Amino acid sequence: MRQRIINARVTFHNSPIHVLERFAIRDVDDAYEQFRRHSGLDECVIIQTCNRVELFARTGPGGTERLKRTWASLTGLDEVAFDENLEMSEDDEALRHLLKLTSGLDSMVLGEEQILGQIKSSIAEARKTRSSGRYLNTIFDKAIRIGTRIRGSTGIGRGGVSVGSMAVRLAEENIDDMKSKRILLIGTGEVSTLVAKSLLRRGYAFDVTSRTLGRARAFCESLGGSPVRFEEVLSAFTGYDAMFVATTAPYSLVTFEKISQAVSAGRAGGSNDHSGGSNEPGGHRRGMMILDLSNPRTVDERVATLPGVKLMNLDQISEMVEKNLTAKAGKARAIEDAIKEEVGVLEASVRRLAAEPIAEHVFKKIDALREKELQKAVRVLDETDPRRIGIIDSLTREIVESIVSPPINNLRKASERGDSGVIALAGRLFDYGDDNDGAADAGAAPSAGAHAPAPNDTAPNDTAPKN
Ligand SMILES: NC(=O)c1ccc[n+]([C@@H]2O[C@H](COP(=O)([O-])OP(=O)(O)OC[C@H]3O[C@@H](n4cnc5c(N)ncnc54)[C@H](OP(=O)(O)O)[C@@H]3O)[C@@H](O)[C@H]2O)c1
Structure with missing residues (x-):
């Protein structure tokens, strides 16, 4: 069952402020819970500013309709209200949109800084409530870094326009x-x-x-x-x-x-x-x-x-910003070009994540074996000297590392290329079965509440300013 990254948004682009207000989610913590429970979203991040209400989610088939229904019930709106105001993007388009947000290209005032802080706060909040997981955490962290880089290289935010x-x-x-x-x-x-x-x-x-x-x-x-x-x-x-x-x-x-x-x-x-x-x-x-x-x-x-x-x-x-847009058209084009290149990088890192559950499973299993054999050897040798035990420990680690890392890196590369055949095969070879969460994608992302940390699943580098 293929999982997708989706983005659902109501923004100032197609909804005037008084309409936009109606889509705002008042209790975000509760909303996360409702979206998880009723929309079946594996992961979810809500971004709300005065110009937009947006959801990024990881979900399976049918998730979009369920998401709309939950959003409607949270706001007391009729579902038809969404027909006129809601925009949706999936997968690479959703990633492209996130890069537009972080680089300031989608902002009312092109290149303004506040949106970056708001996105940092949103992902920090989602992390805290474990509404986001391996996928969205990685995507947001990378998108924030890419957006910051694009701002710097194009100089879009210079001049203090806000x-x-x-x-x-x-x-x-x-x-x-x-x-x-x-x-x-x-x-x-x-x-x-x-x-x-x-x-x-x-x-x-x-x-x-x-x-x-x-x-x-x-x-x-x-x-x-x-x-x-x-x-x-x-x-x-x-x-x-x-x-x-x-x-x-x-x-x-x-x-x-x-x-x-x-x-x-x-x-x-x-x-x-x-x-x-x-x-x-x-x-x-x-x-x-x-x-x-x-x-x-x-x-x-x-x-x-x-x-x-x-x-x-x-x-x-x-309206005034339209003029600002024209004045900055050259820079906006430069950002578009940069995003075109970066979206591929972001997609690859998302695809790479599909290998992580298997990689973690393999390393964990082999390390458990290593540890067991190490203890056995220490007992047989009657070794008590911590320095010697340390040497044997390092030796076994190095051996395991050098044997396991190359195939796992190849698996990650295959995953980056989107080669689901290799992932499925690796799953079978390494005995990574259905009882494991997040079956090598093809499969589901770990549910927001139960995800194992991946190499990229770290706290954001930047401190999130307040929204
Ligand atoms: N941040 C953006 O990028 C952005 C852009 C465009 C528009 N907006 C809109 O601009 C408004 C302000 O945003 P902000 O980012 O400046 O918010 P903020 O940093 O959280 O500041 C909120 C301000 O509102 C005051 N306030 C809160 N409740 C109040 C009440 N009941 N009576 C009187 N004052 C009250 C606070 O005063 P105290 O210090 O006394 O609490 C504080 O001065 C919001 O409506 C936001 O949607 C924000």
Whole structure:
């Protein structure tokens, strides 16, 4: 029964942010359990960012339909919702897609760095819950390394282009003379950091607010800006011309009522208005621009209906990114070419894994024999000197190693070439039967909960930053 690597995804490419939100999986740990139990996935990794909800899985026939059903039940969506929004890739296409992710080619802002950190976090989480195993761990580790290399060689990420800098550019395109305006940043997380860096680089002054004033203060100490009290800001947004909102709050922080009040106060030239020169002659404010970078959104959409208020979210940033894509078209082509080459390397390492259960079985079995014979010899010789025993031990190891390694390496090479005949034959020769997990693939991957460590099945080299 052939196992496949599949990728199922809903992304900003074909689903606007408000649709994408509906596919988000709230309880990832529970989702892993459900996917294992109801979709029969041998291994699974979930990647969720504000621009995508993706699953990579290793599964047998029928896994795709079962996966959709479980995903639908986890989100409360009708399965038909998936018809319009879900994209699927298998095997080499799924691997190619993962390389596009790690190299930043599939990102809204081409070459942005955050996705790499998010993928590292996702595989670290999957590893922790043992939802991923031998196959996905190897694939992700290699894809992260390849993606990092491609970024370096093509220079795609240079110039600090990020969601934050795109948002600031979007504000600049819509607001005259930004330097004279009052700017507020709500949030002190990863995206806020990107916005703050971009504001600072361009010489704009800004206020920063966060649920804890201490956090806003610490943020401002390292990234610029002036900390302001959260409650103060939330009770009256009056005086601000531009607001960047980037929080993970699960509800509307910026409500219709508050913005409505702020706009009225501004128009009346009210005393709360500390915007200095922001008022138009005659007491009319020039308006307010709000950039909601959050997903789920944290600004009530109805504020866009208020006169003078312009609301933009990640969808508009996505449009702006089209321009960025054109500008970076040359680099994007270079990445495509690099991925074309690397996908073969990644495929080969996946195929190579098919030999690992047999290799492990053989080494384990022979080592047990070696150990037994060693102990027997030590007894017969009545040997007690640890140095001498050590010499005999090394000798036997070397002999075993030099006899077993060549055929096993040949087996791995055959596996890399996808020669399933040799694998099946090796299984029979080395007495690797059905009662072993992960029968030489052809067979199944070890189930996520019970996989034996393979040479590549190590912890990721890089520390995973937070998502
Ligand atoms: N990371 C990306 O690449 C990326 C890209 C585009 C958009 N986004 C979206 O941008 C938003 C922020 O992402 P992030 O990566 O910056 O997240 P993050 O690093 O986890 O930071 C989250 C921020 O939200 C604040 N927050 C959480 N719950 C809150 C609540 N109930 N009320 C007020 N503030 C609250 C946190 O404040 P405390 O410090 O007080 O907890 C923190 O400042 C998310 O909606 C995300 O989907 C992320």
